[in-house]
Amino acid sequence: ATLCSANEKARRTPLSALHPVGLSATLCSANEKARPTPLPLPVHMARDIPEKPSLEGLEAKWDARWEQDGTYRFDRSKTRDQIFAIDTPPPTVSGSLHMGSVFGYVQTDAHARYRRMSGKEVFYPMGWDDNGLPTERRVQNYYGVRCDPNIAYDPDFTPPETAYDPPVQVSRRNFIDLCHVLTAEDEKVFEDLWRAIGLSVDWSLTYATIDHHSRRISQKAFLRNLARGEAYSAEAPVLWDVDFQTAVAQAELEDREKAGAYYKIAFRKADGEPVYIDTTRPELICSCVALVAHPDDERYQGLIGEKVTSPLFGVELPVVAHDLADPEKGTGIAMICTFGDTTDVTWWRELDLPTRAVIQHDGRFHEETPEWLSGEGADTYSELAGLFPNQARRKMAEMLEEAGALDGEPREITHPVKFYEKGDRPLEIVTSRQWYIRNGARDDELRNDLLARGEELHWVPEHMGVRYKHWVDGLNSDWLISRQRFFGVPIPLWYRLDSSGEPDYENPLAPDEADLPIDPSSHVPAGYEESQRGKPGGFVGDPDIMDTWATSSLTPQIAGHWDDDPDLWARVFPMDIRPQGPDIIRTWLFSTTVRSHFEHGRLPWDTATINGWILDPDRKKMSKSIGNVVTPMPFVEEYGAEAVRYWACKGRPGADTAIDFGIMKIGRRLAIKILNAARFALGFTDSDVDPAAINEDIDKSMLAGLSATVEEATKAFEEYDYTRALEAAESSFWGWTDDYVELVKARAYGEGAQAASAHAALQLALGVYLRLFAPFLPYTTEEVWSWWKEGSIHRMPWPDETQLATHTGEPAVLSKTSEVLAAVRRTKSDASVSMRAEVERVSVTGDSSDIDLIRAAEADLKAAARAASIEYAEGEFGVVAVLTAQ
RNA sequence: GGGCGCUUAGCUCAGUUGGCUAGAGCACUGCCCUUACAAGGCAGGGGUCGGCGGUUCGAGUCCGUCAGCGCCCACCA
Numbered sequence: 001a002t003l004c005s006a007n008e009k010a011r012r013t014p015l016s017a018l019h020p021v022g023l024s025a026t027l028c029s030a031n032e033k034a035r036p037t038p039l040p041l042p043v044h045m046a047r048d049i050p051e052k053p054s055l056e057g058l059e060a061k062w063d064a065r066w067e068q069d070g071t072y073r074f075d076r077s078k079t080r081d082q083i084f085a086i087d088t089p090p091p092t093v094s095g096s097l098h099m100g101s102v103f104g105y106v107q108t109d110a111h112a113r114y115r116r117m118s119g120k121e122v123f124y125p126m127g128w129d130d131n132g133l134p135t136e137r138r139v140q141n142y143y144g145v146r147c148d149p150n151i152a153y154d155p156d157f158t159p160p161e162t163a164y165d166p167p168v169q170v171s172r173r174n175f176i177d178l179c180h181v182l183t184a185e186d187e188k189v190f191e192d193l194w195r196a197i198g199l200s201v202d203w204s205l206t207y208a209t210i211d212h213h214s215r216r217i218s219q220k221a222f223l224r225n226l227a228r229g230e231a232y233s234a235e236a237p238v239l240w241d242v243d244f245q246t247a248v249a250q251a252e253l254e255d256r257e258k259a260g261a262y263y264k265i266a267f268r269k270a271d272g273e274p275v276y277i278d279t280t281r282p283e284l285i286c287s288c289v290a291l292v293a294h295p296d297d298e299r300y301q302g303l304i305g306e307k308v309t310s311p312l313f314g315v316e317l318p319v320v321a322h323d324l325a326d327p328e329k330g331t332g333i334a335m336i337c338t339f340g341d342t343t344d345v346t347w348w349r350e351l352d353l354p355t356r357a358v359i360q361h362d363g364r365f366h367e368e369t370p371e372w373l374s375g376e377g378a379d380t381y382s383e384l385a386g387l388f389p390n391q392a393r394r395k396m397a398e399m400l401e402e403a404g405a406l407d408g409e410p411r412e413i414t415h416p417v418k419f420y421e422k423g424d425r426p427l428e429i430v431t432s433r434q435w436y437i438r439n440g441a442r443d444d445e446l447r448n449d450l451l452a453r454g455e456e457l458h459w460v461p462e463h464m465g466v467r468y469k470h471w472v473d474g475l476n477s478d479w480l481i482s483r484q485r486f487f488g489v490p491i492p493l494w495y496r497l498d499s500s501g502e503p504d505y506e507n508p509l510a511p512d513e514a515d516l517p518i519d520p521s522s523h524v525p526a527g528y529e530e531s532q533r534g535k536p537g538g539f540v541g542d543p544d545i546m547d548t549w550a551t552s553s554l555t556p557q558i559a560g561h562w563d564d565d566p567d568l569w570a571r572v573f574p575m576d577i578r579p580q581g582p583d584i585i586r587t588w589l590f591s592t593t594v595r596s597h598f599e600h601g602r603l604p605w606d607t608a609t610i611n612g613w614i615l616d617p618d619r620k621k622m623s624k625s626i627g628n629v630v631t632p633m634p635f636v637e638e639y640g641a642e643a644v645r646y647w648a649c650k651g652r653p654g655a656d657t658a659i660d661f662g663i664m665k666i667g668r669r670l671a672i673k674i675l676n677a678a679r680f681a682l683g684f685t686d687s688d689v690d691p692a693a694i695n696e697d698i699d700k701s702m703l704a705g706l707s708a709t710v711e712e713a714t715k716a717f718e719e720y721d722y723t724r725a726l727e728a729a730e731s732s733f734w735g736w737t738d739d740y741v742e743l744v745k746a747r748a749y750g751e752g753a754q755a756a757s758a759h760a761a762l763q764l765a766l767g768v769y770l771r772l773f774a775p776f777l778p779y780t781t782e783e784v785w786s787w788w789k790e791g792s793i794h795r796m797p798w799p800d801e802t803q804l805a806t807h808t809g810e811p812a813v814l815s816k817t818s819e820v821l822a823a824v825r826r827t828k829s830d831a832s833v834s835m836r837a838e839v840e841r842v843s844v845t846g847d848s849s850d851i852d853l854i855r856a857a858e859a860d861l862k863a864a865a866r867a868a869s870i871e872y873a874e875g876e877f878g879v880v881a882v883l884t885a886q
Numbered sequence: 887g888g889g890c891g892c893u894u895a896g897c898u899c900a901g902u903u904g905g906c907u908a909g910a911g912c913a914c915u916g917c918c919c920u921u922a923c924a925a926g927g928c929a930g931g932g933g934u935c936g937g938c939g940g941u942u943c944g945a946g947u948c949c950g951u952c953a954g955c956g957c958c959c960a961c962c963a
Contacts, residue, residue, distance in 0.1 A: 053923090260962080279963055292963090324961060334963035343961040415962055426962085466890055467958065474959060582957080613957080650899085656891090656956075660898065662912050665925095672925065680922030727900080731910075741922080749921075822929090829929040834918050 053675035084120035085575035090127030093186035104611035106648035113775035125205035130183035132548030215517035242363025261410035278330025283392035311405035313377035339429035441475035488545030553591035689760035699761035700809025746863035823879035845875035
């Protein structure tokens with residue numbers, strides 16, 4: 001009754017308790033004591049095979065050994081056609097570890113291991129993405145500091161032990177130092193996990209997106225984009241996060257459903273007649289520049305071209321017509337503000353309307369009264385000055401109510417509001433100067449070229465390509481790459497200041513490529529002195545940094561050393577695969593395609609392998625906001641790396657997969673089974689047996705089946721379907737242990753040519769199975785290999801079914817004999833007797849070909865069934881076993 | 887509003903050009919300490935393939951339609 005009860009409990013433990021402590025209740029501890037000591041094999045055990053093989057400690061042992069031996073070290077003497085290059089996703093190191101951090105990476109690793117065994121030299125680097133806002137935010141929270149660019153550098157600064165509230169203000173340079181300290185720690189945590197789960201990356205190739213080399217490539221690529229006209233700066237309305245106080249790009253937006261309300265507000269015609277509009281943002285009436293209706297809307301046709309006056313502010317406004325005005329929405333006529341939403345931007349641009357901005361970069365309403373307001377309007381505005389939009393909205397609603405300009409009660413609604421994906425408050429739209437890289441949003445020819453690149457790319461699974469197409473089709477603005485932040489790759493430009501101190505943005509000063517990377521805030525453009533910084537007639541550095549994707553879109557160039565190692569670059573580019581998650585097709589995959597298209601005129605890789613989502617055990621998507629993120633290390637420690645890898649590889653390409661402890665347990669069981677089966681197969685001789693000794697029909701039959709398995713697994717891997725490759729090996733292997741091994745066991749314990757045939761067949765098959773499993777279970781297979789062979793299994797050739805061909809025979813001998821054995825087992829099971837129970841007689845009826853197959857394995861069958869005799873008769877296939885009376 | 891994916895046993899999932907009686911593992915039930923493995927083995931029960939309609943000699947598979955779930959995109963008035 002106590003069997004596995006501890007295990008059962010662990011399985012039912014709620015997620016919230018799944019911490020190292022919660023899991024540490026030893027699995028199956030009750031069983032530990034009751035287990036009898038294993039009997040030693042009766043034959044010579046000259047090989048170093050443990051009596052009780054175990055998975056414990058294999059990860060640490062082999063990770064150290066692989067590192068020492070350079071097992072996965074990239075051999076750059078190989079040529080492009082001999083190399084398989086992987087554009088590994090650099091994880092955001094400031095992000096938390098979760099099961100997704102192992103899922104996709106293990107799947108890619110399994111494929112990498114297959115390619116390495118099948119003869120390719122695998123270029124498999126790891127990178128760390130430590131740029132950008134996530135790191136900044138993490139540093140702020142971790143150390144309790146805020147960056148203030150106006151503070152001087154303090155060389156003796158040490159971060160506070162605990163985070164203070166309010167935060168400590170530090171200089172930009174001190175802040176960046178802290179970023180480096182923290183990312184180094186974060187990288188270590190990720191590396192420990194990757195090593196624990198056995199990723200076969202070459203750690204000597206590791207890069208970080210903030211390191212010297214990456215900054216150099218990032219700036220070089222940008223300057224080349226600039227020189228070719230693919231990058232440009234413009235003063236324009238941008239989506240703006242008021243907390244981070246930076247512009248954000250279209251790709252970083254997400255909609256969130258927020259509660260809001262429609263306010264029905266009266267504007268007045270010259271004759272005093274009201275014109276009602278519906279708005280969710282009444283606080284922006286002061287920035288209204290026009291009302292807009294659809295040109296075909298009969299209700300408002302007479303109003304087009306007329307003037308109306310805004311309530312409380314008394315501003316006279318034109319009524320204009322535009323197709324985007326939706327007669328079905330609200331009252332059918334809307335106010336255009338600068339800017340309440342992206343439609344406003346479109347109207348403003350296309351209808352050439354004035355700009356009346358009231359929201360500042362910090363999200364508050366300007367303190368000063370705008371120039372277009374006067375008299376009562378100015379008084380009204382003074383009530384809003386300095387407020388945040390949500391505060392201003394409440395104030396405005398009160399004032400409208402009092403003024404009788406509000407028609408009825410506000411109608412509460414829920415509507416989608418645009419947020420920066422990492423932000424906490426709705427985005428505002430402000431006008432500012434930013435850098436962009438063209439992406440086809442405003443250029444049909446480029447858009448079509450990029451769509452064609454998407455068609456060219458081999459997508460796994462295929463339907464993921466649709467997401468790329470939709471994204472490119474739906475682009476409505478160029479790629480905004482500048483960010484008003486501190487930690488990242490600086491935009492490598494300066495601007496001349498004219499005699500009045502105004503920057504000349506149209507003709508930026510660029511550094512020489514040879515001087516990269518540079519920081520324009522501390523380096524000086526050619527022909528200038530530091531003393532001229534900020535002075536009229538002098539220069540000023542661009543204060544911004546680049547978006548994290550502006551650098552990570554260059555991972556092939558960074559990892560392949562595009563700029564400083566043309567020999568390596570020629571060997572690895574274009575790369576073979578880009579493995580990544582589906583959520584970053586619109587960002588990482590697309591931006592990498594754009595950069596490669598511009599710089600190299602081609603795709604950066606042949607194939608994109610897109611993994612699925614990780615769902616929690618209740619099949620909900622894991623996210624930090626729900627609080628169901630599961631960290632992987634406890635699973636690795638408790639179930640073992642092989643178990644976690646097995647689970648990850650059971651998730652099919654692109655398929656969403658739930659965390660499933662049951663599947664991890666099966667993986668662990670498989671690994672243990674392999675150890676034990678290997679112990680049996682290798683236990684008969686202390687030297688290899690020549691495969692030429694294989695002459696028994698059933699041995700040859702087994703090898704024929706194995707050959708088919710190899711073929712199937714290979715085909716699956718070639719189609720990037722690691723799951724099918726695993727399942728092929730797995731189902732074949734269980735059949736092998738359950739039937740073939742049982743059938744030949746007695747013969748194997750004997751002597752002479754017949755025993756030698758079994759020994760040779762067992763060894764040959766084991767060698768094949770180990771290699772079929774090596775991509776999935778690298779530790780177990782390496783362990784067994786080390787009992788037996790020299791060198792790492794992970795550098796051994798992938799099994800080739802044609803090499804088995806000389807030893808194969810009729811596959812049906814084994815399958816038919818197994819059917820008979822199963823029938824005998826059923827008889828024993830029905831009789832509730834041991835499988836060792838003696839059988840007086842087995843009667844087999846079948847057609848002559850069936851009988852011939854079984855006769856070919858009769859001796860093994862009799863031994864395995866413990867049958868005294870086997871009789872045959874012609875007829876429909878059937879088996880009757882008569883148990884010996886006790 | 888548009889798009890993509892999913893729906894097969896209690897659970898997690900296979901089922902590749904339509905073809906014998908729909909499979910696996912887990913879970914469940916029974917039996918078995920068997921000289922690789924009791925952290926194991928052997929055997930068994932369990933499904934009208936989300937609903938409806940159509941094509942076909944034949945549909946889990948193809949077509950249409952509806953429903954539910956998940957994800958992505960969309961101009962927030």
